[in-house]
Amino acid sequence: MKQLARRRSLAALALCSPLILLIVCLKIYPTFYAVFLSMLDRKMNNFVGFDNFAFMISRPSFQLVIFQSVLFAVTAVILKAFLGFVLAHLMHNIRGRNERVWRGLLLVPWVIPLSLSTLTWWWLFDPSYSAFNWTLNMLGFEDIAFLGTVWNARLSVIAVNVWFGAPFFMIMYLAALKSVPEQLYEAASIDGATAVQRLFFITIPMMRNIILITVLYSLIVTFADFDIVRILTNGGPQDGTHLFATYAFVVGIQSGNIPRGATVSLFMFPILATLAFFVLRDVMKRNKEMA
């Protein structure tokens, strides 16, 4: 029996090995290489320890990037989670053929390549020829400088991220909703629970794991966002929309300081890794309790 189990786990390892190899080559090696790079000087000849990190944190422009990245990621994830939750409930209550049609339509933003859809948004927001402004003008309103002022630009990039990411939350929450046993709702109705009580005492607790994992995943991906800001604002106006990834690109690739670029891109790694550790620990603990 033991031999069989060992053979099965060996087979599993063999089957997983292509994926493990890919992860090692494309994720783990680049991560460690980036850590190594971040500890070199500009010419990549001398080891400087954590000097690059200390330098970056002391720069006001980088402090602004930290603020903007946190604002962007946290706001966008909250909005995506909320919208996804609402949409999932709406979808859950649509029955029959229409459900599939609506579900397909709502997934469209998520399946279009982000760079292409962001270009479309750029045409809508474009400083001089904005389709939104054209519509506003037709209705007798003044132009809005969507990308022309710092806060308008920040809200615009957040809006595009929410538009793109909300369907992912919707589909995950919809799957979670469908797995909640109907009997729980029936029992609650018999006990006289209101809709709000059913939401807070049945739906949300039953969806808790999926909510946590989705939020964590989305937070990591949103912190690493590059395309939207790069295409819509290039970090401007007045450096008001730079995120870690876009700033790392400017510092590392465009300005030829790869170690500092690596430093910028690694900045959130310890914070997100810690967050991931606690969230995943909570999820596993809860799974054990339920089992």
Next chain:
Amino acid sequence: MTRNILSKREATRRKVLKFGAAASVLPWVHVRSAKAAGTLSIFLWDHWVPATNATARQQIAAWAERNKVEVKLDFITSQGNQTLLTINAQAQARRGHDIITIANWNVRDHADKLEPVDDIVGRLIAKHGATNDVANYFGREKGKWLAVPSSWGTQNKGPAGRISLFKEHAGLDLQKMYPTSPTETPESKEWTMDAMLKAAEAMFKAGKPFGIGMGTTADSVDTWGSILASFGAEMVDSSGKIQIRSAAMRQAIEYCQKLIRFLPADAQSWDDSSNNRALISGASSFIYNPPSAWAVATRDAPAVAQDVWHLAPPAGPKGRFVPHNINFWGIWQFAQNKTAAKDLIEYLMQEELVDARCIASMGYDLPPYEKLTQSKAWDDIGPPKGTVYNYPVRGWHGAKTHVAHAPAPAEIAVQIYNRGTFPTMLAKLKAGETIDQVITWGNRELEGFL
């Protein structure tokens, strides 16, 4: 190759002798002459004007045929920073094309990985005259040429204005100012920063504002950089000292503060395509750009194209400075076929070949050598005929080519350039900050670049 073979296998005396003999023969195969065949891989920047790619391909094929060299030619677009990423990837991997197209700051970034090319550039200078200031700034380090200044995609980003609109609203005849003849006209002498400010105001009032951006992309940075230079203002001087609080800088910022009042309301969010679109759509009367905007207009808005004239920039207290971006042809130190690479680069920089590519590119490609800019290649290009006659810096323009934030040390200037520090200062001014506030902000940024 030597290290791998000797390290991976047991190095017996026989093997070492065998390898030594082979190594002594190898240079005869590849190095003695390009005619000795072999393979050469080339990465050319994918030209905006497709016909230019075809011309270059024909020229290279002719060379390859004559020299019996197998050529692998890749055109790589700069869209999405593909050229930049390719160069960085090859530099990291220590593998790549034999010849690369490498622009501006990247030459200095990879100085330690590029093969010195003093021999080729020396001969080209002897033949074609001196290289321009920007070529010297980027291409030389410690007295050595790191790459060959090329005309491939090299550009000026000087002014292009609408003939009819300038006549009607600003009272300036652009064709009379800069005619298609080698003469410095009285009108061109009066083309100063003050004259540009007046014209900008007139055009703004006429609803055809100047299309100068205040974003952080290259066109904005280059335009404002040339204006700074014409006031003698430097963010950082050649010794690496911050000069943002100088009198010249304040004077330049005061001028810019007046000028930005007459720019489009959204200019702070413009990118490199915004000014092109502004001219082509007819919304703007004047931009700083290579003739690519005009070239696209010949196809998409022929009436606008017919009305566009390229001219030298206005003069400031310290002169006229034309924004200039340059492409080099470089050879990696780890290239496989350096001799053939040098031979081909020198061949491609012969006058008739440079002219042919220039004409194919509708005048876009500028050779960064003094004598080559006197070519007749630009004379007949139009419509209107002669529109790009004054696009190269001509001797009688009294202008110099310039890249924003030179002569600061390249490793500092590249950061000021790519971060768009000066346009950002102007965007802050426009948002209501005072000159002192933006100088303080700029100073803090510059401290971080040293």
